[in-house]
Amino acid sequence: MSWLRALRETTRSGFVVERKRLEPLIALRGAAGLALVIAVSLWAFGPAAAASSAFGAFQAAIATFQRSWRPRPELALASGVSLAVSTFLGYLTISHLVLFLALLVVWTFLAGMSWAAGPTIGLIASSNVAIMLITVTLPTSVAQAAGHAAMMVVGGLVQALLVVLFPVRRWGAHRDALADALAAEGDYARRLRHDPVARFDPLPLMEARNAAAVTPRQARTRPAALHGTRGIAERIRPVLASLADPAMGVPSEGRERDRVRELLAAAGTVLDATARAVRHGDPVSVPPNAVATFRTPDTGSILTGPPYRAAVRLRTLLEDVVETAESTGKSAGTAPDHRLRPTLPHLVPVALDAMRRELHRGSPIARHATRVTAVAATGYLLGTWLPLGHGYWAPLTSVMVMRPDFSLTYSRAVARFGGTLVGVALATGVVQAAHPGEYLSAGLAVVSAAFMYLVMRTGQFAAQACVAAYVVFLLGLGGEEWTQTVPERVLLTLLGGLLAMLAYALYPAWETPRLRTRLADWLAAQGRYGAAVLSRYADPADGSGVREALLGSRAARAAWHTAVARAQGEPVRHRGLSRTAADDAEDALAQLGRVAMLMEAHFPDRDAPPVPAAGRFAEALRTATDKGAKAVRERRVPRWDAVREALEAWDREGVPEDGPEAMVRQGAGLLLNSLTELSEALDTAVSPMTAGGSGKTGLPRTTNGSQTTNGSQTTSGPQSTSGPRTTNGPQSTNGPRDPKDSAARDQ
Template sequence: MPWSPALKSSLRSGLHLERTVNEPLQVLRGMLGVGIVLFGALWLGRPSLATSAALGAFIAGTATYQRSFRPRPILALYAAAGLAASSFVGYLASPWPPLFVLVLALWAFAAGLAWVLGQTAGVVASTTVSVMLIIVTLPENVAQAAEHAGYVAAGGLVQATLAAVWPGRRWAARRDALADAYASLADYARRLRHDPFAAFDPDPLMNARRAAALSPAQARRRPAELAGMRSYAERIRPVLAAMADPRVGADEEGPQRDRARELMGAAAEMLDAVARSIRTGRPAAVPERTYRALTVPKSGPVLEGAGRQAALKLIGLLAEAADAVDAVDRGDPVGGGAAAPGHLPRPSLRQLLPALLHALRRHWDWSSPVLRHAVRLAVVAALGEILGRSLPVSHGYWAPMTAVMVIRPDFSQTYTRGVARVAGTVLGVAVTTAIILATHPSVWICAALAVLSIGGAYLLMRSGYAAMSTCITGYVVFLLAMDGTGITSTVADRVLLTLLGGLIALAAYAVFPTWQTVRLPDRLAAYVEAGGAYAAAAVDAYAEPSAKGPAVVREALLGYRQTRSELGTASDQAAVEPVRHRGLGTAQLADARAAMAALGRAVMLMEAHLPAADAQPVPGAARFAAGLREQTARAARQIRAGGPVDLGPVRAQYEEWARELPAEDSDPASASPGALLHRDAGLLAEALEGLSGALADQ
């Protein structure tokens, strides 16, 4: 879209408020942590030390609210340690302005690179840079700088301790992630009743997988109802699709379709009950009619062929999932005393270092959005600091602080946060100043008001950045007012510097952007190549049946889901960018994504009937799988080069393979592995033809 509509959209998004708040008890925990260190530091030392301690507690508390499955105490300690180190190093360089600007730029660059570890690491690292700018102004010598760093670390330690002893609903995030996966399956089953080709959203299952990564200590304490349940959800997914699809499952209309709808309705009720049980840790009642619907009827409409196979698998998997939850409710060992299911290992900090180095090497490329963000962050931090020092105003650090907090790796968040940050800061300064001028609060009252302000920030963290910025601004101003810092003489300065910092961040992104729009062909190419690998892995499982086949298909599925998610994120971000890609149009991208969704559905049908390890190989399947890999990889190269895509050879190879099939596998009514694979492979070839049509004129 053009710049004007893009800026208007950013303005509306930045000032929009959501009716979503954090849990009050968890907010109270964060306020308590800040209050302990703030009032404790005031009682023990100077107001400036209390300010450092409170800022450390604020950063550590904020880290515990990030969307991460790592332990909250660990996040708090990491954040406080980073802030303590940055503030001490920053103070050592502060007597020499050029050196301090250089150190600030390098620290900001490192904080920008932290995005290779994910959004949580990137947000926390950026916050430590912005708060460092305040803390380095408080000490008067090196000894005091070390003391301030110690108080910052103490603030983080208090928040970490509170997060450990007052965790709230234990395992809540992991319970919710797994329950959401089952709830999404229930929703999928309901949608399949009315639309047998309904799309499946894998995001809840991807999030459940991320939540399943545990440390060895966590694995030993994991609630039994969270062990092994994700695998049932993954296995139920393709069976639902296979039973609903009229091309391979129940007839489109008639008694078989009625029976399929009855089964899918019962499956939805059963999956919802499992989701409620996982979320609450208590048994959830299942209506008796649901159990009756999931039994094989002695008379009446029944499914036949592949549809019957899918129905029997679905009934068995639902029974296993329900029995696993019921066993926990009764206190029985899961799996009848069998060994506890394994878990995905969560790397420790030491194990994370090699992965971090690998990620940095992968992103050490000028086209990487992370590297470009790190450069932008370093430049805006240094430029903001230079301008803040040059202007005849007090508290010049508000300019770089705002710039660092505003800028993000993508256009939408940067401009939305810029608008919200400026609006929130102006409102926060105005309200805070009015309160101070009207009441002339003492040091202790300022501290109490600061605690209330940070409580508001924690509570409104998910309501919108403008609301949170208002509270954070009030928190900072109340802290600075404790040591007698002037208010009336600096209100205009703070507002001016905030506007300047926001302008620097917005201008930096406009001058040195990372447009997702121009990256869409590369994202789509990766999606197509991963889809081809996923399809080929499924076909190979029929060509060479083995015990490892499902695991290989699963690994390919994860790659396919990841590239799908990356394309979806890039497409959403590109939709609000003020640029347009000349080669790949919006309609083409939408059609290509629809074709790839059809491909994923075809492979999901193959997954529903993967042969056993001792099954006979399907003749010709290996050759067809190799052709799939070759043709989709070639299509990916053409997409990146901007050339036309032709996947016609896949159809030709499929038809040649069909002529060689044995008589049993050629029968449409047969439920043999070869017949099922051939039928699903035809849907796969059809989906790739749709992809060729969508990208023929790229």
């Protein structure tokens, strides 16, 4: 993508106002807390203290809107206290340019590095630096500075108390995350009726897992419906896939396929009903026809073998998920898989450790921290030297718009400047027409903040317009005329945005050159997952390692998709990996994970006889994918000779025509096919490789008939889990869900 096109795209995205579900009650609560703090401060301490406390309450309310699984009161308190500390330290050094500049550099660098601990922490830290640049100018003595800092803490405390006293949809975010996961699986079941190899985006399951990590205080009050449903939902997905996939023995058409479609449709209905019940806290109401579909004895007379076992397993899991979702009351303790989130004091060492891991030259977080620090210091010096006054607007804008990736930084810069123009124009018109006094200015500031809270999730442009009006009215509360702030604010906001954009152009952290590294990480993770699954067949009594490998593959997949999404908007071209090669490689790795998932759905019982050949193949797969990942990073085509040799040795030992070993051998051949396709995607000139060493693919893409899987070994029945591929770049295959951001969570 050229620079001109990239700028055009980011400009367009900056002005987009998205359609999001508004939360007026939460916005009203935040505005009420802000109004209360301003009114008491204005009455008791005067306009300057009211402005400081207003910034504290304003920022604390914004913190409660962040998509975090942490309790909202904790976020409000953390925001108010950290802003108070920043303001007090800033005032102690503001009279000495060198000292304040040193503090600004240290504080800004730490704020930039804090993005390593999560977006919520990064946003709060960056906002503290930005607001500090304003609030340090309000006090006139050390005692007043301490008083203003105390009022900021009070502002955060008031917002925290309001959250406790007037909760809105308590556990709502956690319910939404779990409901989204169930709804995604319901949509997946319906799509499998028409496309037996349909893709599934595991992001909703990852979000639900993040939501399941709670603080000790949350663990004591978490609703029972949120306690074990997620674990059951995790086990439903591979069963759905194995029931629909032709490789499990159900032909593409016929009586068996019709029965499978009925079961999948009923499963989608049950999952949707459960999702609605979880989201709203209501009893589960499943349509009778869906229940009857699973209870009819026709299933046993139509389906046999693995499909019948999958159908029985699916019925049991659906009954469990409905029963768990209907649980009432509070959870009495922690479940065996309970995950604790660190409390705020314990979060400090966790965050510092995350920041320490990112302190290296190639880290995008470290480069972001360096950029934002240099820009903040430069902007503050330029603002101080320019004959405009209020020079802090330039570094304030830079700190607020800069993010670790290109697209967000540029789009936010454009949105902030455009929103500032609109907000300042509207606020100036109101001031000129009404000439508000202290209390009316305070009221207008509260109204502006309320609108900001209401629309802040619809996009940066609308939110920044409200913020601009809020600041104009709030500074008017302190007695400043609009003519003293508006022209300067517009010019310095433009300067700060330009500095931020220039810094990214001069010292970028492009994601495009790292695509091969992300792809290699995903390959290694998928290999570990496939090897862990095969090892379970070699030792059925040992189930360790599979869950961890699955989570690792999901994380690597998410990192790859994030990298691709960012790279698509960057004005650079990666000469080592074309878009077509990236798409084909993604398809091959997705197929690799799908085959492993299908084998996981049919794990043997703990007392089942072991399959030693599966263990040898697993070791070869693990070693080969690690070496293949290294080859991908080094721009070489990975080879899979060791995997092919292990498969051939397995065939020489003899494989039964049916039974668990035949199924896992079939899956091993499909794993090799996926690896072969990956090599072909990375180098179109690579010679065709198969499980047997000849031909285009070892297992043709078909769902019917007999085929030779490896030279000497022939199996009958459907052999391929692959189908038409239509994906390009990051995918989201889930059905409609409540609009929620998919940002990563804090620690």
